[in-house]
Amino acid sequence: MEPAFGEVAPRAVDACSPFVRAVRAPGxxxxxxxxxxxxxxxxxxxxxxxxxxxxxxDALARAIVALGVQVTESDDGFTVHGCGGRLPAGGAVHVxxxxxxxxxxxxxxxxxxxxxxxxxxxxxxxxxxxxxxxxDLLRAIGARIRWVGTEGRLPVEVDGRGxxxxxxxxxxxxxxxxxxxxxxxxxACAMQDALSIEFRGxxxxxxxxxxxxxELRAWRVPVDEIRSSGxxxxxxxxxxxxxxxxxxxxxxxxxxxxxxxxxxAVLVPGSAVTLTGLPxxxxxxxxxxxxxxxxxxxVLEAAPxxxxxxxxxxxxxxxxxxxxxxxxxAACPDGALMLIAAAAAADGTxxxxxxGTLKAKESDRIAAMAxxxxxVGARATFGVDWIExxxxxxxxxxxxxxxxxxxxxxxxxxxxxGLRTGGIRVANPGCVAKSYPGFWDExxxxxxxxxxxxx
Numbered sequence: 410m411e412p413a414f415g416e417v418a419p420r421a422v423d424a425c426s427p428f429v430r431a432v433r434a435p436g437x438x439x440x441x442x443x444x445x446x447x448x449x450x451x452x453x454x455x456x457x458x459x460x461x462x463x464x465x466x467d468a469l470a471r472a473i474v475a476l477g478v479q480v481t482e483s484d485d486g487f488t489v490h491g492c493g494g495r496l497p498a499g500g501a502v503h504v505x506x507x508x509x510x511x512x513x514x515x516x517x518x519x520x521x522x523x524x525x526x527x528x529x530x531x532x533x534x535x536x537x538x539x540x541x542x543x544x545d546l547l548r549a550i551g552a553r554i555r556w557v558g559t560e561g562r563l564p565v566e567v568d569g570r571g572x573x574x575x576x577x578x579x580x581x582x583x584x585x586x587x588x589x590x591x592x593x594x595x596x597a598c599a600m601q602d603a604l605s606i607e608f609r610g611x612x613x614x615x616x617x618x619x620x621x622x623x624e625l626r627a628w629r630v631p632v633d634e635i636r637s638s639g640x641x642x643x644x645x646x647x648x649x650x651x652x653x654x655x656x657x658x659x660x661x662x663x664x665x666x667x668x669x670x671x672x673x674a675v676l677v678p679g680s681a682v683t684l685t686g687l688p689x690x691x692x693x694x695x696x697x698x699x700x701x702x703x704x705x706x707x708v709l710e711a712a713p714x715x716x717x718x719x720x721x722x723x724x725x726x727x728x729x730x731x732x733x734x735x736x737x738x739a740a741c742p743d744g745a746l747m748l749i750a751a752a753a754a755a756d757g758t759x760x761x762x763x764x765g766t767l768k769a770k771e772s773d774r775i776a777a778m779a780x781x782x783x784x785v786g787a788r789a790t791f792g793v794d795w796i797e798x799x800x801x802x803x804x805x806x807x808x809x810x811x812x813x814x815x816x817x818x819x820x821x822x823x824x825x826x827g828l829r830t831g832g833i834r835v836a837n838p839g840c841v842a843k844s845y846p847g848f849w850d851e852x853x854x855x856x857x858x859x860x861x862x863x864x
Contacts, residue, residue, distance in 0.1 A: 417837065417838060417839055419810055419811075419834035419835055419836045419837075419838065420824070420834065420835045420838035420849060421833075421834045422824050422827030422828060422831070422833045422834070422835065422852070423827070423831050423856070424827075424828065424829060424830060424831030424832075425673075425677050425680075425828040425829070425855065425856050426677075427677060427678065427679030427680045428673075428674075428677065428680045428681075428682075428855055428856075428858040429680065429681045429682075429858065430682060430683075430854070430855065430858040431682070431683040431684075431685050431715075432667070432670045432682055432683070432684060432685065432851065432855075433662055433684075433685045433686050434662040434663045434664075434666035434667040434670070434684065434686075434687065434845075435459075435461050435462075435463075435662065435663055435666055435845060435846075435847065436459045436460045436461040436486070436660035436661070436662065436663060437461065437660055437661055437662065437663040437664065437665075437693055438461050438463065438465060438466060438511075438663055438665065438666075438844050439511070439617065439620055439663075439665075439693065439694075440620070440624060440660050440661065440693070441457065441460040441461040441466045441660055442465065442466060442469055442511050442512060442515060443515075443591070443595060443620070443621060443624040444457050444460065444624065444654075444658050444660060445457070445460075445466065445469050445470060445473060445480075445487065445489065446469075446473075446515050446518075446519055446595045446596075447595065447598070447624065447625070447628045447630075447652040447654070448487070448489035448491055448652070448654070448658070449473045449476070449478045449480075449489055449491055449492065449496075449519065450491060450492060450493075450494055450496075450522075450598060450599050450651070450652050451489070451491035451493070451628065451651065451652040451653060451654065452491055452493040452494070452651050452652075452653060453490075453491060453493075453656065454488060454489070454490050454491070454656065455488070455489050455491060455654050455656060455657065455658060456486065456487075456488050456656065456657045456658070457486045457487045457488070457489065457657075457658050457660060458485065458486050458657060458658065458659050458660065459485055459486060459659060459660045459661075459662075460485070460486035460487050460660045461660070461663060461844070462482070462484065462485075462486070462846070463842060463843060463844050463845065463846055464507065464508070464509065464842045464843045464844075464846075465508075465509040465511065465512050465843055465844060466487075466512075467482070468506045468507050468509045468512045469506070469509065469511075469512035469515060469516065470482065470487055471504070472504045472506060472512065472516040472519070472529075473489070473519070475502045475504050475527075476496050476497075476499075476502070476504075476519060476520065476523045476525075476527065477492070477496055477497035477498075477499050477523070478490065478491065478492050478496065478497075486660070491652070493651055494598070494599045494649075494651040494652075495522075495599070496519075496522050496523040496524065496569075496599075497523075497524075498523075498524040498525060498570075499523075499524075499525045500525060501525060501526040501527070501528070502525065502526075502527050502528070503527075503528045503530065504516060504520075504527060504528065504529050504530070505530045505531060505532075506529065506530070506531045506535065507531060507532050507535065508531065508532045508534055508535055508771060508815070508843060509531070509535070509843070510535065510538060510586065510588060510771070511588050513529060513531050513535055513540065513563070514540065514543050514586070514588040514589055514591075514592045515588070515591075515592045515595065516529050517529050517540070517543055517544070517547065517554070517565060517567060517592065518543070518547060518592035518593055518595065518596040519592075519595075519596060520567035520569060521547050521552040521553075521554070521567055521569055521573070521574055521596060522569060522573045522574075522596055522599050522600075523567075523569045524569050524570050524572070525569060525570065526566060526567070526568050526569075526570065527566070527567045527569070528557065528564050528565070528566050528567075529563065529564060529565050529566075529567065530563050530564035531563050531564075534771065534772075534815065535563060536562050536563045536564075537562070539561065539585040539586070540561070540562065540563055540565065541560075541561040541562075542584040542585050542586070542589045543584075543588070543589035543592055543593070544556075544565060546579060546581065546584075546589055546590070546593050547574060547593065547596075549579055550574040550575055550576060550577055550579060550593075550600070550604065551574040551575040551577075552567065552569075552574045553567070553568040553569070553571060554566065554567050554568070555568075572601065573599055573600050573601055574596070574600050574601070575600065575601050575602055576597065576600035576601055576602035576603055576604040576649070577602060577604065577605070578604075578605045578606075578607065579593070579604065579605070579606045579607070580607050580609060581606055581607070581608050581609065581612070582608075582609045582610065583610065583613055584613050585613070585766070586613065586614070586766060587612065587613045587614035587615070587617040587618055587766075588617070590606065590612065590613075590618055590621075591617060591618060591620075591621040593606070594606070594618070594621050594622070594625065594645065594647055595621065595625070597647035597649070598625065598628075598630045598647060598649055598650055598651070598652055599649065599651075600649055601649070602649065603646060603647065603648045603649065604646070604647050605644060605645070605646045606644060606645050606646075607643065607644045608642060608643055608644065611641055611642075612642055613766065614694070614739070614740070614742060614766060615641070615642050615740070616694035616697070616740040616741065617694055618642060618645070619642070619692060620692055620693060620694065622634065622645060623692050625647065625652075627654065627658070628652035628653060628654050628658075629650065629652065629653045629654075630647060630648075630650045630652055631647070631648040631650055632645065632646070632647050633645070633646045634646075661686065661687065661688060661691060661693075662684070662685075662686045662687045663693070663844075663845075664687065664691055664693035664694070664695040664696045664698075664699060664744075665693070665695040665698075665743050665744055665818075665844070666844065666845050666848075667684045667687050667695075667699065668695050668698050668699050668702075668744050668747050669747060669821050669822070669825050669848075670682045670684065670718075670851070670855065671684060671699050671702055671707065671709075671716075671718040672702060672747050672748075672750075672751050672825050673825050673828050673855060674707070674718045674719055674720070675702055675705060675706060675707040675718065675719070675720050675731060675751070676731070676751060676754055676825065676826065676828060676829040677828050677829055678720060678729045679720075680719065680720070681717065681718065681719035682717070682718050682719070683712050683715055683716070683717045683718075684715045684716045684717075684718065685714050685715040686714060686715055687715050687716055689711055689716055694740055694741045694742075694743070694744070695741050695743055695744035696741075697738075697740050697741040697744070698738065698741040698743075698744025698745065698747065698748060699716075699718075699744070701734065701736050701738070701741075701744075701748055702718070702748070702751075704732065704734050704735075704736070705731040705732050705733075705734050705748075705751060705752075705755065706720050706721045706731050706732050707719070707720060707721070708720065708721050730754060730755055730756035730800070731751060731752075731754050731755045731756065732755060732756065732757075733752065733755040733756065733757035733758055733759040733800075734748060734751075734752055734755065734759045734760075734761065735759065735760050735761075736748060736760075736761050736762070736763075737762050737763040738761055738762070738763045738764060739762075739763030739764075739765070740763070742763070742764060742766050742767055743818055745761055745763075745764060745767070746774060746778060746818045746819060746822045747818075747821075747822045747825065748761060749761055749778050749782070749796055749798060749822070750778070750781070750782070750822035750823055750825065750826045751825075751826065752787075752798040752800065753782055753785055753786075753787040753798060753800050753801050753826060753830075754800060754801065754826065754829050754830070755798075755800045756800065757800070758797060758798065758799050758800075759797070759798045759800075760795065760796070760797045760798075761795065761796050761798075762794060762795040763794060763795075764794045764795060764796065765793060765794035767794075768793070771814075771815060771816040771817065771818075771843070772813075772814035772815060772816040772819065773814075774816065774818070774819065775791045775793075775794075775795075775796055776791070777812075777813070777814045777816060777819050778791075778796065778819060778822075779791050779796060780812070781809075781811045781812075781813075781819065781823050782798060784809040784810070784811060785801060785807050785809045785811075785823075785826070785830065785832075785833065786801040786802060786805040786807055786809075787799060787800055787801045801830065806832060807827075807830040807831060807832035807833060808832045809832060809833055809834070810834045810835075810836055811823040811833060811834065811835050811836060812836050812837075813835060813836065813837060813840055815837060815840050816840065817840050817841045817842070817843040817844050817845065818844070820835050820837070820838060820840050820841050821841055821845065821848055823835055824848075824849075824852060825852075828852075828855070828856070
């Protein structure tokens with residue numbers, strides 16, 4: 410069927426022959442967003458090199474500009490002229506962050522530091538996603554925020570004319586997203602007093618809080634942590650300090666984006682990929698998702714300037730299947746989607762748990778993944794925080810249009826599966842621009858990279 414006028418045709422993905430290549434993923438989205446906030450609050454000019462340019466990061470940069478900080482964009486990053494810890498006063502502004510969950514939550518916290526009235530809004534989907542947890546945390550330390558329409562939903566009005574939040578002590582239970590806590594942690598460097606956050610129970614997506622703490626330290630903001638004997642984060646304390654990255658911050662490649670090519674190397678028998686620039690010891694949460702591939706049959710090796718990934722034995726037998734996976738992905742919820750899609754090519758039933766935050770993402774990700782798996786011929790059952798996958802039957806010919814529900818990670822996960830199965834068409838392919846605008850070009854390069862069989 411031809412697409413209607415103005416619609417973009419689904420992107421077809423054909424089965425791929427064995428490939429050997431190197432890929433440098435774009436800059437980390439998580440680190441870029443955190444670095445943008447800290448650069449805005451820093452003293453002087455900071456160049457963010459190899460930062461991700463995407464819908465999400467560009468939206469946050471525009472929000473920062475609206476709050477009075479100059480940001481210059483380039484193909485390989487941003488130059489930010491920081492405010493020295495005090496955002497400038499100004500008239501009321503209205504900021505729309507589109508579909509960006511992280512940019513929206515970070516912008517609300519940043520607006521609490523700005524001596525002006527700021528209305529934060531988003532897309533129709535973003536208006537459905539939770540923001541109340543973040544608002545409650547900011548209100549508890551003195552921020553003045555009111556709901557413009559529906560309680561608990563965007564838009565919100567932030568009135569920072571009374572001064573930055575005081576800081577002090579927060580007690581945090583389970584929240585819908587770790588982004589709320591990360592937002593408050595980032596803003597803490599410009600609060601009036603030190604901020605102590607104590608967690609009641611295990612924090613939501615603690616790996617992302619660790620990433621935020623690491624980024625604060627990289628900008629010379631003092632961060633202290635208290636952990637249990639089992640290494641669970643119990644409390645964090647951030648003291649006010651003007652961020653300082655020494656004029657430049659190098660953003661490492663995105664582990665979430667690199668995961669797709671690592672999975673491709675394992676899904677397409679006989680392939681190998683070198684993930685250049687990605688440190689083996691990176692603290693990005695989706696490094697865990699890359700390591701989970703090892704239990705499916707991947708071999709992960711250190712390589713000059715990065716990591717090398719290939720299937721165990723380098724078997725180029727097109728019928729070779731991955732091992733089924735049983736994994737807890739609470740620490741890498743974004744990367745879980747690629748693992749779930751890859752499980753459709755396993756030789757038994759896989760189960761992925763720890764997915765409690767996925768319902769409130771760009772889509773209801775667990776349900777959307779189950780829908781896509783069934784479309785390609787696999788079976789899927791799921792609950793509020795888990796999914797079980799029975800693979801595509803041997804001999805089944807895949808012929809499916811995948812509706813990613815506007816979700817970049819669903820689109821990319823099924824596209825990578827298509828390199829093995831063929832017969833997959835991804836609707837709304839442009840949604841990948843949220844985190845990886847160059848994804849389809851990289852996919853084309855991978856399909857053409859038949860340099861030699863792996864040996």
